[in-house]
Amino acid sequence: MWKHARGILDEMMDRGTIPDMSTFRVLLAGYCKARKFEEAKGLVSEMKSRSLIELSWSEDPLSKAFLILGLNPLTVRLKRDNDVRLSETEFFDDIGNGLYLDTDLDQYENHVNGVLEDSNVPNFNSFIREECINGNLKSALLLVEEMLRWGQELLLPDFSELVRRLCSSRSQIKSMTHLLEKMPQLACKLDQETLNLVVQAYCKKGLLSNAKFILEEMLQRKLRVKNETYTALLMSLCKKGNMRDFHNYWDVAQKDSWLPAFYVFEDLLTYICHQKMIGKALQLLEIMLLSYPHQRSGICYAFLEVVCATGFSGFALGFLEQLRPWFVLDHAGYNHLIRGLFKEGKFDVAFSILNGMLDKNLAPCLDVSVLLIDQLCKAGLHDKAIALKDIILKEHSAFSTSSHCALIHGFYNSGNTEKADTLFQDILSKGLILDSEVCNILIQASFKANDLRKVGEILGFTIRKNLVTLSSYRSLVRMMCVTGRVPDALSLKNLMLEQGTSDGLVLYNILIFYLLSSRNNSLVNKILDEMDEKKVVPNEVTYNFLVYGFLHCKDTFRSLHYLTTMIEKELKPSSRSMRFVISSLCNIGELQKALEFSQEMESRGWSHGSVIQNAITEGLLSHGKIQEAENFVDRMQEGLLTPENINYDNLVKQFCQHGRLDKAVHLMNIMLKKHNVPTSSSYDSVICGFCAQNKLDRALDLYSEMFVHDLKPKIKTQEMLFHCFCQHGRTEEAERFLMDMIENGETPTREMFCSAINTLRMEKNLKKASEMMQAMQQVGYDPDFETHWSLISNLSDDKAKHTDNRSKRFLSRLLSESGFSLKRRFRT
Incomplete structure (x- = not known):
């Protein structure tokens, strides 16, 4: 097939694909495998002409070909066969000379075959390096995944470069962690420069456990930790409130001359x-x-x-x-x-x-002067406050309004309204402009003094000067609605609309909210009609105020009407609205209606928070629909409708009461997966439930889990576990359980001690029974006479043990601690 190689190379160049070093290396390997060394020499000359290699006039092209392939020209040489007695000829050149390779042929063949096989696999390291240089980190990570599938290994320099690039990108820290975990052998060879960057990147992202792990590795390998690394870790630990680790690494940094x-x-x-x-x-x-x-x-x-x-x-x-x-x-x-x-x-x-x-x-700066003026007025030092105001005017004439406003604020806060009014008139006469905050304060003070004339005067002034901000408008409307001056609130709304400086919808929304908050719901319909006439279209905020507000006014029908309207208009209700509506429906027994709204939410993929899930599930359970309740909770989980902060503590107790302990444990596991630890009462409920079902081992697993989460079980839970030990004949575990409680500073109940003593007595373990009674007395309990006497009776029956002097001592001690004395004489 080597005969076709040159044709393919020519076709590549005809199509504009420029061959690179890897292409010529494959061709060289093919020619050397086929023993076509003349063609190999020609390729070397062509590589020189393309500036892919350097070749001096004295260098042998074939030796250069062997070097390019990674072969040693000193151990791989081409020789002519001159031995006429024993021929070593392997092949012939163009003029008929017999030639052979003077080398280890097996090694030669394996090496050349390796070059050809490697040519079929992309050079991932070079590709990854190029993507890193171009900043394409996602592409580089995809290449790493592909590289592993091909069975190749990432080189350490390229691995280090990729890690450093990932460190510089805050969005790729998770990918960096995944890479380090996937290639632990390379990770442990990273240099100190790269590891410092890794620790700093983890600290910036708040992944302190990862940062500490890498830093500990660096310290064990005695690598240099940079000042920036210590600083980043200490700042993150302090920010997170992890003070134990902070003190530890502070000392480490100090020793390292940080x-x-x-x-x-x-x-x-x-x-x-x-x-x-x-x-x-x-x-x-x-x-x-x-x-x-x-x-x-x-x-x-x-x-x-x-x-x-x-x-x-x-x-x-x-x-x-x-x-x-x-x-x-x-x-x-x-x-x-x-x-x-x-x-x-x-x-x-x-x-x-x-x-x-x-x-x-x-002179103090302006913000400090404002603080001082207000407090000086409260302290009754009005002259000093005025003097300070004059100093501000002298030093900062541009801030004359601020100083006057601060003084008015101070006078009103200290109850000196006359001086405040006088100063206010003085400011108006001088043509100074008051800020909206002071105007708002003046209006509120006039409201408190029930001086409606003053309210109107200042309000008119503020509106004319465009000083009524949305913030002051909100506080004024709230105050007017709360004090029963609703017509004033309506008039203020009209004035603000005429002024035209604020969004009309926002003004209406504020008014609707405070009308409903003050239970003036009868006026809301008029406001909505007015909005309709003026083409002011309600938005999500408006409808949420209406839903929650009418519910607050005990008008469930209107609340549901606006919630339905809102959903029909493809507006998403707030979580608060849905929470209050559904929980209210469940409270008044309208469970079916609540389920309908839930199904509507479910169809739209809206999350069901803790309140909604608890309300519906508890409603189903209260109606005896236990299976439906379980199915509902499962559906929330399967539909990914459960938020991260879900709380199932109430449902855990409810399912425990209905004997569905597995479902209760399942809900607790969901909470834990979402990093929300159930309360100790949830654990108590489930543990007691398993004890009641004689599933002691499962109860013990949950009991141990409580201590992992730093939760303290109730004494009733511990008492139930203890009695289960005794009922199952696990006396040694019961005794150890009791002793662990005492060592942890807890006091077992009297019944627990008595149960343990009676169990040990029935098992004829008098030594342990006596020790248990002694422990009982040490925590402040006096054993009853019946328990005492049963122990003495057992001691009397067991003659072998009673001959022992030690048992006699026990009997003497037992009687004396009970108030008797062996020396006492009974008189007739």
């Missing part, structure tokens, strides 16, 4: 302070000051800002005392300190800091 980068100092410090670890914060500060001596001032200011913002302003004051005299607070530092003190409610200290600022002719 130095966080300057740009991450503030973020890391913030996480540490949020976890209330001020000691670690000081350690971090010390590391930074020693490592960045030229940035000491910036480090201290960053430290001050973070500790003040996270609730440690009192500590910051002490910190400043320690740094004096070389570190002096500037304007920004004072502002950080006052903000922190306000956040912690330390207003008196904040006022003293303010005095220190003013003594140095430093």
Whole structure:
């Protein structure tokens, strides 16, 4: 077949397919296999002309062909047969010379055949490398899968490059984990540079268990862990609240001379302070000051800002005392300190800091000044508040409105409405513009004072100045509806519509919501008619408000009407609407109607939350439709209609009460798969159910599972398990169960001790019975006379044991602990 190879090569070039190195390598292998070495030499010359190889004038083309194929020219040589006595000729050249290969022919044939066989398999490593360079990670991963199916192995350099590329893509971290797990032999050979990137990528994604596993591997292999890697892990651990591991790896990082980068100092410090670890914060500060001596001032200011913002302003004051005299607070530092003190409610200290600022002719920034003015007014220090307002006007004349608004806010909050009104009139006379927040405050204060004239005056002002935002409109409508001033709310809506600055549908939605919330449902029909006249089309929000609102007003019929209308209009009701409607229908006994809505949801693939599933299932169970209840829950699971946060705790207890323990366990397993641990009461119900059915081993499995999830069983559950041990004759396990309870700080019931003693007595195990009675007395229980006497009777009957001095001691102890004495004399 080698005769056709040249023709195929020519056809490739005619069609514009340029042969590459792999093509010529296959041709060389074929010619060398067929012993067509002249053709092989010609191919080498052609490869040189195409700049695929370099060939000097002194090099032998055939030796070069052997090199290209991976053969050693020194061990594979072509010789002419000159021996006339014993011919070694294998083939002849074009002029008839007898030639032979001087080499190990078996090895030669195997090697050439290997090259030909490998040519049938794509060079996946080069393809994967190319896809990585082009950033096509998904394509590279598909090639890896295909490569494994072909039985090829990914080379370590290409594996490392692919892992590094995956690390840089946050969306491919799961794929990287899958790759590492699929190729553990290559994963354990990754270099420290790549492994550092892997740990950092896991930390950024919050996959801390993966990150810790890789880091531990690095530490065991004594590879260098970068500062960035330690920082990423510590920040993630702190953010997740995993403080045990945080302290552990903090110590590891410290021993490894860890130095966080300057740009991450503030973020890391913030996480540490949020976890209330001020000691670690000081350690971090010390590391930074020693490592960045030229940035000491910036480090201290960053430290001050973070500790003040996270609730440690009192500590910051002490910190400043320690740094004096070389570190002096500037304007920004004072502002950080006052903000922190306000956040912690330390207003008196904040006022003293303010005095220190003013003594140095430093004015607080605007946001701090607003905080101070409001609090100064509350403290009755109106003169200081006014003085501070004047300072703002002097320092920041552009913020005159803000300072006036802050003062009005402070006066109203402190109950000084007269001064607030005076200041308000002063602002109006000066032509200053108030913000919407202050106008809203003024209106609310007038409402509280029942000063309707003032309400109208300020409301008119705010509407004329376009200061009524949606937020203030919402709060005003709520207040009007709650206080019975519904006509005012309707008038306000009309004014806002005339103003035309807000979306009309939003204004109607807000009004409908608060009318229904205040049970003014009779007016909602008029609002809906008005919306229809003005061509304002209700949306999902409108219908959800109507469904929930009418249900709130006890008008189930209207609620169902709007829910049905909503679904017919292909609008999806909110989970809240469906939850309340279905649970309400179940509560009033309309189970069939609830099931119809559920089926509608099911047909549309809408998720059934915990409330809906619990309501319908409990309704079916209460009507004795146990199988239908099981089928309903199964259908939810099969249809993937169960959300991640599903809670079946109530249903677990319900199914236990109906003896369907397997279904109860199945529901618990669904919760666990969705990372939602059932409550201890669910476990208690199932364990007690299995005990009642004499399925002790299954009960014990669930009992052990409780401790895995840090759940504490009820004493009644433990008592039931214990009695099951005794009933099944598993006395040793019962005794061990009892002792484990005591060792774990729990107190078994008196009945448990008595049952154990009686079981041991019946088994003639008097030694264990005495030890059990002693344990019973140690936890504070006094055995009853009958139990005492039965033990003494057994001791009397067992003569062999009573001859033992030790048994006598037991009898003496037993009587004395019961209030008797062998020395006592009975008198007649």
